[in-house]
Structures are given as C-alpha cells and as structure tokens.
Amino acid sequence: MLRFIMQRVLLMPVLLVVFSVIVFALVQAPPGDFLTSYAATLASSGSSIGETELQALRQTYGLDKPIYVQYLYWMGNLLRGDLGLSLEYQRPNAELIGERLVLTLALAAFSFIFTWIIAIPAGILSARHQHGPIDYFFTFFNYIGVAIPNFMLALILMWLGFSVLGISVTGLFSPEFEQAPWNLARVADLMKHMWLPAIVIGISGTARLTRVMRANLLDELNKLYVVTARAKGMSEWKLVLKYPVRLAINPLISTIGWYLPQLFSGSLIVATVMNLPNIGPLLLRSLISQDMYLAGSLLLIYAFLTIIGTLLSDILLALADPRIRMRG
Amino acid sequence: MGNKTDKEGAMVTLEGGGEPLLSVRNLKVHFPMDEGRVRAVDGVSFDVQPGQVVGIVGESGCGKSVTMKAILRIVEPPGRIVEGQIMYHSRASGEAGTSKVRGTIDLVGLAPNGKEMRDIRGAEIALIPQEPMAAFSPVHTVGNQVIEAIRLHRDLSKSAARQLAVDTFRDVGISMPEQRIDSYSWQMSGGLRQRAMIAMALAANPRLLIADEPTTAIDVTTQAQILRLLRKLRFEYNSAIIFITHDLGVIAQMADYVVVMYLGKVMAQGPVDDLFHNPLHPYTQALLRSIPSVQSAPRVKLPTISGSIPHAFNRPKGCPFHPRCTSFMPGVCDRDEPELKAVDGRQLVSCFLFRDTPEVANGQA
Numbered sequence: 001m002l003r004f005i006m007q008r009v010l011l012m013p014v015l016l017v018v019f020s021v022i023v024f025a026l027v028q029a030p031p032g033d034f035l036t037s038y039a040a041t042l043a044s045s046g047s048s049i050g051e052t053e054l055q056a057l058r059q060t061y062g063l064d065k066p067i068y069v070q071y072l073y074w075m076g077n078l079l080r081g082d083l084g085l086s087l088e089y090q091r092p093n094a095e096l097i098g099e100r101l102v103l104t105l106a107l108a109a110f111s112f113i114f115t116w117i118i119a120i121p122a123g124i125l126s127a128r129h130q131h132g133p134i135d136y137f138f139t140f141f142n143y144i145g146v147a148i149p150n151f152m153l154a155l156i157l158m159w160l161g162f163s164v165l166g167i168s169v170t171g172l173f174s175p176e177f178e179q180a181p182w183n184l185a186r187v188a189d190l191m192k193h194m195w196l197p198a199i200v201i202g203i204s205g206t207a208r209l210t211r212v213m214r215a216n217l218l219d220e221l222n223k224l225y226v227v228t229a230r231a232k233g234m235s236e237w238k239l240v241l242k243y244p245v246r247l248a249i250n251p252l253i254s255t256i257g258w259y260l261p262q263l264f265s266g267s268l269i270v271a272t273v274m275n276l277p278n279i280g281p282l283l284l285r286s287l288i289s290q291d292m293y294l295a296g297s298l299l300l301i302y303a304f305l306t307i308i309g310t311l312l313s314d315i316l317l318a319l320a321d322p323r324i325r326m327r328g
Numbered sequence: 329m330g331n332k333t334d335k336e337g338a339m340v341t342l343e344g345g346g347e348p349l350l351s352v353r354n355l356k357v358h359f360p361m362d363e364g365r366v367r368a369v370d371g372v373s374f375d376v377q378p379g380q381v382v383g384i385v386g387e388s389g390c391g392k393s394v395t396m397k398a399i400l401r402i403v404e405p406p407g408r409i410v411e412g413q414i415m416y417h418s419r420a421s422g423e424a425g426t427s428k429v430r431g432t433i434d435l436v437g438l439a440p441n442g443k444e445m446r447d448i449r450g451a452e453i454a455l456i457p458q459e460p461m462a463a464f465s466p467v468h469t470v471g472n473q474v475i476e477a478i479r480l481h482r483d484l485s486k487s488a489a490r491q492l493a494v495d496t497f498r499d500v501g502i503s504m505p506e507q508r509i510d511s512y513s514w515q516m517s518g519g520l521r522q523r524a525m526i527a528m529a530l531a532a533n534p535r536l537l538i539a540d541e542p543t544t545a546i547d548v549t550t551q552a553q554i555l556r557l558l559r560k561l562r563f564e565y566n567s568a569i570i571f572i573t574h575d576l577g578v579i580a581q582m583a584d585y586v587v588v589m590y591l592g593k594v595m596a597q598g599p600v601d602d603l604f605h606n607p608l609h610p611y612t613q614a615l616l617r618s619i620p621s622v623q624s625a626p627r628v629k630l631p632t633i634s635g636s637i638p639h640a641f642n643r644p645k646g647c648p649f650h651p652r653c654t655s656f657m658p659g660v661c662d663r664d665e666p667e668l669k670a671v672d673g674r675q676l677v678s679c680f681l682f683r684d685t686p687e688v689a690n691g692q693a
Contacts, residue, residue, distance in 0.1 A: 222404075224462040230402050231457070232477045232528075233450030236441045243465050250467070321467055322512055 001318060001325060008311050019303040020078070020296075024071050027292045027299070033063050034087045034290045041289070061087060074293060078300075084293035088286070093297045096282065101301065103172055103190075104278040108263045110194055111202035112256075119206045123213025124245055130218060138210060145207025151269040154200045158274065161196075169196050170275040197274055201267045205259075209252065216251060220244035246320075253317045257309035261302060347417050348375040349536055349568050350399070350453075355412035355436075357391070357398050366640040368394040368407065370592035373668065376536065381562065381569045383583030383600070385576060385615070387637055391592040392572045396538050399570070400449055401440040409436050416448065418535075451481035454534035458541040460521035464513035471509035474528045481532040496527040499564070501557060519550035526557065530565055537569045543578065555581055576619055580604060588612050591637070591648040594668055598675030608677045610655045647680070655681055 035054050042049050058064045062073060077084050083093035126138045161169040171178070177189045220226070221244050229239040268280035279298060286295040318325045357369040369391040376382050384392045397403045399414055414435040438445040457463040464470060471493055478489040490509070497505035500523040513521050522542060529537055539558065543551040555578065562569055571582050579586055580600065587597040588611065596609035607613045617631045635652040638644055644651050650661035660680050668678040 224457055224459055225465045227402060228455065228457050228463045228525075228528075229465075229473075231400055231449055231455035233446040233448070233480050234476075235446060243468075246467060247465070323466055323514065326512075326515075 004318070005311075005315060008314070012307055012311075015307055016300070016304060020075060020300055021071070023296050023299040023303065024067075024074065024292075027287075027290075027295045028067055028070075030290060032290065033058075034061070034292060035063060037288070037290045038088075074296060078297075083297040086286070086291055086294040088289045088291040088294070093294050096294065097279070097297065097301065100277055100279050100282055103276075104263075104280075105260075106190070107172075107194065107198060107201065107267075107276070107278055108260050110198035111205070111263070112259055114198050114202040115206045115209055119209035120213055120249065122206075122210045123248075124217060124240070126210065126214040127217035127221060127248075128240065135214075138214075142207040142210050145203050148204075149269075150200050150204055150267075151273045153203060154197075154270050154273045157196060157200065169193070172197070172276055172278075197270065197276055200274070201263065201270055205262075212252065213248060216248035217244055220248045223247075250317065250321050253320055254313050256316065257306070257311075257313035260309050261306045349378045349380075349417055350376040350570075351413070351415040351417075352395070352399070353413040353415070355395065355398060355414065356410045357394050357403055357407055358410045359407045361406070364641045367592050367643065368640070369398060371412070372587075372589070372592070372594050374587045374594065374597055376568050376570060377585075378535065379562070379566055379568055380585060381571055381583045383571045383573065383579035383586045384589060385573060385579050385586060386589035387574060389591075389637055389640070390589040392589050393540060394592075395589070396455075396540055396570065396572055399435065399538065400453060400455060401435060401438065401445050402449075403440075412436060416452065418452065447481070450477055450534070451532045452534055453536045453538065454529040454532065456522075456526055456529045456537060456539040456542045459545040460518070460525040461513065461545065463525060464521065466512060466514055468512075469510050470513055470516070470524045470528075474509070474524070474531055477528050478531045493527070493531060496531050497524065500524075500527045500530070500561065501553075502527070517550075518546040519553060522546055522550070522554055523557065526554075526561070530561065530567075533565060533567075535567055537567045538572070539569055540572045541574070542571075544573070544575075551578075558582065576615060588615070591640075591643060593648055593665075594676070594678060595649065596675060596677045596679075597668075602672075602674045606672075606675075608671055608675055608682065609679050610653050610681070611649050614652075614654070647678075657681075 035057055039049055039054060055064075062070060065073075074084060083097065085091070086093050086096055089096055122138050126135045129135045158169050161167050172190055172193045173180075173186070174189050174193070177186045180186050221240070223244065226239065226244055229243055230236070234242075267276075267278070268284060270276070271278050271280040272284075279302075283295065283298045283302075285291075286298060351373075352375070353373050355369055355372045356367065359366040359368055372391070372395055374382065374384075384395065386392050394403060394407065397407075398409055403409065415432055416435055417432045433444075433448070435445065435448070438448075464473060471490065474493040474496070475486070475489045478484060478492055479486070482489070482492075484492065494505045494509055497509060502508050502520060502523050508516070508520070508524075513524070516524065522545075526542075542558070543554050546554065558569065559582065561567070569582075571579070573579060583600050585597070586600050586603045588595045588603070588609065590611055595611045596603065596607070603612060604616065607616055611633075614631075614633045618633060620630055633652055638648070638651065644662065646660075646662040646664055647653070647666050650656050653661065656662075657680060664680075666678045666680050666683070668676050669682065671677045671682045
C-alpha cells in the first residue's frame with residue numbers, strides 16, 4: 001500500500017513534465033500570438049497600433065523566439081516557482097490565479113459535499129423502494145436535474161431570489177467584501193453566497209450520481225451475501241447499510257478524482273452567468289486573448305489537480321476495498 | 329457449547345412425546361408476475377423431528393429453495409405465502425435463557441422483518457447457503473460476519489463473541505482459527521469457505537439448520553469432507569437439518585427422511601430406506617433409475633426421465649408429472665390432482681395408482 005502510494009507520488013513529476021509539453025503545444029497551436037489578437041481587439045474598438053510598436057512588444061515578451069526557447073523560458077520560471085506574467089493583465093499570474101483557485105476549490109468542495117449528501121441517500125431510498133412512489137419521486141427530480149442546463153437553473157434562481165426575496169445572488173461576495181482582505185467576516189460573507197452556486201453546479205451531478213447509486217445498489221441487493229445477512233436475523237436497514245450499500249459505493253469512489261476537472265470546465269457558463277470569480281472564466285479569457293503563460297499555467301494546475309484527485313480516489317478505493325488493497 | 333446437555337435432556341423427553349420441531353402444512357408460495365401467477369410452492373406439507381435430517385430433493389425449479397426461503401420468511405417479492413402454516417415448536421421445557429422463543433409459533437403469522445421473526449432467524453433456524461464465495465461479503469472479514477451473527481442473538485461482549493467464533497471455527501475443522509478469522513472469504517479455499525459458512529450458521533446454536541445445496545459449488549473430495557462434517561456436527565450440536573439438494577447420492581448419505589418435490593408439489597415422502605428401496609411413486613422410481621451405478625453394464629444408455637420440466641406458466645392440469653409419467657392413466661391423471669396419502673404405513677405418496685389404498689391416519693409415519 002505504502003509502496004503503491006510512493007510509486008505514484010514519484011511518477012507525478014514525470015507526468016507533469018509530459019503534460020507541460022502538451023499544454024504548451026496546445027496553447028501555441030492557434031495561429032498568431034497574443035499580440036495578433038491584441039491588435040485585433042484594438043482594431044475592433046477603433047484604435048490601432050503601429051507595426052514597429054508591435055515588433056518592439058514582441059521582442060520584449062520574447063514572442064519572436066522559437067517555440068522551444070519560449071517553452072524552456074516558461075519551464076525555467078516554473079521551476080523557480082514563478083508562474084510568469086500575464087500579457088493581458090500585466091500582473092503576475094500567481095496573483096491572478098491565487099484567490100480564484102482557492103474559491104474554485106472551495107466551491108468544488110461544497111458542491112461535492114452537497115452532491116454526495118443528497119445523491120447517496122436518494123439512490124439508496126430509490127433502490128430500496130424500486131418502482132414505488134419514493135423511487136418515482138426521485139426519478140422525476142433526477143430527470144429534471146439532468147435535463148435542465150445548470151446555467152438556466154442559475155438564471156431562474158437568480159430571478160426568484162431577486163423578485164421574491166429581494167436579494168442579489170450573483171458573485172461570491174457582497175460588494176463591500178469584494179476587495180476586502182481575508183478575515184472572518186469575509187469568510188462568513190463567502191459562506192452566505194457559496195451555497196447557491198454550489199447547489200446549481202452540483203445539481204446535475206447529484207441527479208446522475210443518484211441514478212448510478214440506485215443502479216449499483218439494485219445489483220447488489222440481489223446478491224447472495226444479502227440473503228445470508230438476512231437469514232442471520234439482521235434488521236433490514238442495518239444489513240442494507242452494512243453490506244450492499246458499502247459495495248455499491250465502491251465503484252463510485254473511483255469517480256471522485258474526476259470531480260474537480262469536471263467542475264473546472266463544466267461550471268464555466270454558470271460562473272459567467274452568476275459572475276463567480278473562479279478559474280473557469282479566467283481560463284476562457286486567457287485562451288481567447290492568447291495570453292499563453294496564463295493559459296499554460298492554468299492548464300498545468302488543472303492537470304496537477306487531476307493527477308492529485310486520481311491518486312486520492314485510488315487511495316480511498318484501496319482503503320475501502322480489501323480486494324484492491326491486498327491483491328494490488 | 330454450554331447448553332448442549334440441557335438440549336439433549338430436552339430432546340429425550342420430546343422424542344418420547346414425538347412432537348415435531350417444525351411442521352409445514354399445505355404451504356403455498358405464489359409469485360404474481362405480469363405473465364401470470366407462478367405457483368412455486370403449491371401445497372407442501374412435511375414435518376421435521378428434533379435432530380432429524382430431512383432431505384428435500386427435486387429437479388431445479390421444483391420449489392425446494394423457495395420452500396426453504398418461506399420457512400426463513402425471506403421470500404423475495406413479489407413472492408408471497410398465500411396459504412398454509414409453518415408451525416415452529418420451540419421446546420420450552422428445560423431451556424434456560426438462550427432462547428427468546430417459547431411454545432408453538434406459526435411463522436406464517438409473523439411479520440417477515442419483525443423482531444420476533446428475526447429472533448428466530450439465525451438463532452433458532454439458520455441457513456447454510458450454497459456458493460459460500462458469494463454468500464460472504466468480500467469487503468468484510470469472515471470473522472466480522474460470524475461475530476455479528478453471534479452478537480445478534482447472544483448478549484456477549486466483542487471479545488467473548490470472538491472467542492466463541494474461534495471455538496466454532498475449530499469445531500468445524502478450520503486449522504489456525506485465530507488467524508483465519510481475520511481473513512477475507514476470497515483468501516480461503518472453497519472447502520474452508522464452506523466450513524466458515526457452517527460455523528456462522530452454527531454459532532448461535534440453532535435447532536434447525538437449512539442447508540441449501542451446501543456442496544454443489546465445491547469439488548467432490550471437499551464435498552465428502554463437508555458431508556462428514558455435517559453428520560458429525562448434527563450430533564455435537566444436536567440440530568435438525570433440512571438438506572436441500574438435487575443429488576440423490578448425497579440424500580442417501582445424509583438424510584433420515586426424504587421429501588420428493590416436483591413443480592411445487594410433494595410427490596412422495598418417507599423414511600430414506602423405504603423411499604430408496606421401495607419407491608412407490610413413478611417419479612421417485614424414475615429419479616432412482618437415472619442414477620448411474622458402478623454395477624451397471626458399460627456403454628448402456630443411462631435411463632433419463634423423458635420430456636422436460638414444463639414451464640412455470642404452463643403447468644399441466646391434473647398431476648403435474650403426468651406428461652412425463654410412464655404410468656400415465658388418461659382421463660384420470662390429467663383431470664384431477666392426486667392428494668398426498670399414506671401408503672403401506674410408512675410412505676406418503678401423491679399418485680392415483682394408489683387411490684384405492686385405504687386412507688391411513690394422517691401425518692408422517
């Protein structure tokens with residue numbers, strides 16, 4: 001077990017180097033560079049920039065060098081812990097990403113907890129009362145949850161919040177805390193705003209997880225070990241929770257690792273609609289403007305989190321299932 | 329086992345009195361399906377005496393497993409007991425403490441998952457399932473599941489229950505029980521797994537063990553060991569056993585009394601020697617003929633029962649066996665259902681060939 005974790009941890013830097021090459025190649029793939037799109041933006045807003053000025057800027061940013069030189073320059077900075085400078089914002093990338101990353105992770109944690117707290121019990125109830133009113137009730141909501149685009153749900157809830165409750169539910173902070181330094185009051189304000197986006201983002205995942213949990217449990221409920229437990233004289237709920245539920249959750253544990261990357265890209269529209277200061281909109285903006293060091297850093301962090309997430313869910317799975325722990 | 333002597337004492341008085349431990353009377357378990365009603369068990373009656381081994385034989389689909397599930401009250405929906413009684417006679421006399429059940433109870437009258445039924449399940453009537461691989465949870469240690477079975481019915485501390493589990497493991501012939509108890513079922517061999525399963529069933533010292541084809545999933549040499557073990561334990565723990573199997577050889581070795589089932593009905597029942605040496609029912613005769621024998625001439629085709637088991641939705645009218653029966657009497661067997669009646673004083677047979685035999689007092693010989 002320990003060896004397995006060590007192996008995986010040692011493999012991580014190798015994976016990250018491979019990812020960094022791929023990420024850099026992808027970011028560089030669109031024709032032109034940041035300055036081309038910068039010039040285009042200026043042109044569309046009526047002003048313009050001279051060719052000589054562009055050349056000068058290109059030299060300043062090193063955009064005239066060959067790609068591998070640019071890559072080595074970026075990597076060299078990364079190894080020194082420097083994420084580089086955003087070309088568009090003219091600010092250090094670490095500063096731009098920092099708080100947004102924290103908020104993204106917090107949002108992910110919240111919507112993850114919401115998803116599991118709702119979906120697992122709902123899936124269990126659905127399976128235990130298969131084809132009964134409770135099952136149909138959850139099935140109905142599951143279809144709605146999957147079918148409604150989450151940004152639309154966000155719009156509906158925002159409108160309801162505004163028209164019925166008279167509150168503005170966009171963003172993650174009240175205006176007075178928007179730029180405030182971190183303190184307890186700001187955290188409290190964050191919590192007040194966090195639950196709604198967490199639910200909106202988590203709702204389709206909840207619906208999907210409920211269905212999977214229901215299906216997994218239905219498979220397990222017919223297994224012979226359930227009959228054995230019943231024949232021992234265990235009470236029905238106790239035995240269902242101890243045996244089949246435990247086995248039905250096991251395959252879900254391996255999906256925990258995908259949760260974060262899914263949220264990165266999946267919540268983009270919601271984040272835009274609800275004006276959430278998380279990673280999604282920043283990544284989109286940096287890709288559009290070809291702000292390559294920002295985009296590259298974001299994608300690399302994204303890859304890093306995916307690797308960590310997968311490792312975590314593998315460890316969790318090994319802890320939960322002795323067959324994996326002791327045979328692997 | 330602390331109360332073994334008590335039990336033996338109780339048993340002597342009861343065998344004198346002849347009160348059965350379990351009487352199943354006219355049990356009917358039906359499964360209402362979209363395609364129609366499946367009469368999985370359709371009027372089954374038999375008795376189990378204390379300490380007796382009753383074998384239930386029949387081809388697959390004859391209702392033997394559903395009968396066993398009905399006795400434990402764990403028939404899966406939509407299956408339902410629609411008629412009949414399952415009388416469980418707990419031996420109240422001389423039984424101090426361990427049993428929460430007193431007197432005679434009709435198990436059909438209890439809520440399947442109610443407290444009363446759960447106090448009987450596992451404690452009074454325990455199950456040895458087939459396929460021990462699938463019958464243990466793979467993510468819990470075997471010991472965890474055995475100790476749980478003990479503590480459900482006995483007020484023991486964790487360490488006392490563990491000690492009892494280790495002792496029971498030793499009783500069923502598991503070597504190094506202290507280590508084995510902490511392993512998972514998939515780390516054990518097939519024979520060991522079945523021994524652990526038997527230990528789990530025995531742990532609460534039940535009076536009736538239901539063994540549902542306990543040897544079908546294991547290889548032949550291990551099978552013999554398990555059968556020997558069950559015979560030994562039956563005396564040590566003084567439990568009656570209902571032994572469900574399709575293997576007549578196993579029945580001949582194990583059972584005192586045999587119940588032959590076909591399509592949810594009892595075709596014949598009687599003491600094992602009578603039934604095997606003087607089979608009266610054409611179905612019993614056919615079953616016995618189809619057993620290969622070492623004495624039979626080589627390269628002679630083994631007799632089989634012609635035809636196949638009818639589908640559950642297409643039950644033949646009259647005697648369910650008549651389409652395959654060599655003694656079929658047109659106009660009789662395909663019209664009415666024969667009743668189970670005593671013939672020659674020892675066997676009960678459900679067949680029109682014996683309709684003229686004078687009725688003997690009801691109940692088993």
